[in-house]
Amino acid sequence: MPALQILGGAASNFVWAARIACAEKGVPYELVPARPHSPEVLTANPLGKIPAMRHGEVTLFETKAICTYIDRAFAGPGLIPAGAEGAALVEQWVSFVTTAFDPVCMRQYVLSYIFPNTPDKSPDRAVIDAALPKMEKLLGTLDAALAKTAYVAGPAFTLADAFALPIVNYLTRFPESAAMLAKNAHLHAWFKRVIERPSVVATMPPPPPK
Numbered sequence: 001m002p003a004l005q006i007l008g009g010a011a012s013n014f015v016w017a018a019r020i021a022c023a024e025k026g027v028p029y030e031l032v033p034a035r036p037h038s039p040e041v042l043t044a045n046p047l048g049k050i051p052a053m054r055h056g057e058v059t060l061f062e063t064k065a066i067c068t069y070i071d072r073a074f075a076g077p078g079l080i081p082a083g084a085e086g087a088a089l090v091e092q093w094v095s096f097v098t099t100a101f102d103p104v105c106m107r108q109y110v111l112s113y114i115f116p117n118t119p120d121k122s123p124d125r126a127v128i129d130a131a132l133p134k135m136e137k138l139l140g141t142l143d144a145a146l147a148k149t150a151y152v153a154g155p156a157f158t159l160a161d162a163f164a165l166p167i168v169n170y171l172t173r174f175p176e177s178a179a180m181l182a183k184n185a186h187l188h189a190w191f192k193r194v195i196e197r198p199s200v201v202a203t204m205p206p207p208p209p210k
């Protein structure tokens with residue numbers, strides 16, 4: 001049995017980012033299916049969020065901490081550059097994803113389609129419409145970065161790509177975000193490239209039920 005365990009559900013964008021990090025490094029791991037706030041997750045993360053990680057004596061939560069640990073604890077291609085500027089750029093873009101891109105694009109927009117709070121469970125139009133101008137700016141920000149470099153934080157694939165990709169993949173599934181993606185040509189071209197990486201193909205969550 002692999003020594004490293006990732007606790008969480010495959011559909012979570014953060015769980016997917018941690019699994020991409022393992023796959024990029026060639027680190028064997030076990031995905032332990034667990035829902036947020038389940039007793040299993042609460043043993044590893046007092047806030048109940050996924051993913052959490054166990055590796056021997058090490059227990060971690062927060063996806064960036066988990067991915068940094070995976071990058072440093074194991075051999076394999078580095079996911080954070082050694083140099084000060086390169087490492088800071090990865091930090092910058094991971095923070096951008098966790099503090100700005102995820103809250104608007106996933107929590108506000110995508111979840112209003114998947115788990116709407118409306119009485120009849122139809123997509124929550126008011127919440128979706130309020131997200132759209134913010135999404136234009138966020139996608140435009142990534143697009144401008146990707147106009148200059150092949151990957152989000154520079155010339156090579158890093159944790160910044162692993163964090164952004166699962167969210168952009170969700171954005172391909174809904175009409176307004178798919179149209180926005182098509183308009184942001186550099187972001188779209190990056191997505192088409194990274195979605196075919198072996199680490200991404202190997203960890204792709206199963207399609208949602210129809």
Ligand SMILES: N[C@@H](CCC(=O)N[C@@H](CS)C(=O)NCC(=O)O)C(=O)O
Pocket residue numbers: 012013014015036048049050051061062063064098
């Ligand atoms: N800051 C956390 C966020 C993790 C997170 O929000 N995970 C979601 C699933 S994608 C979750 O557990 N949601 C349940 C909740 O927020 O109560 C991290 O980077 O790991």
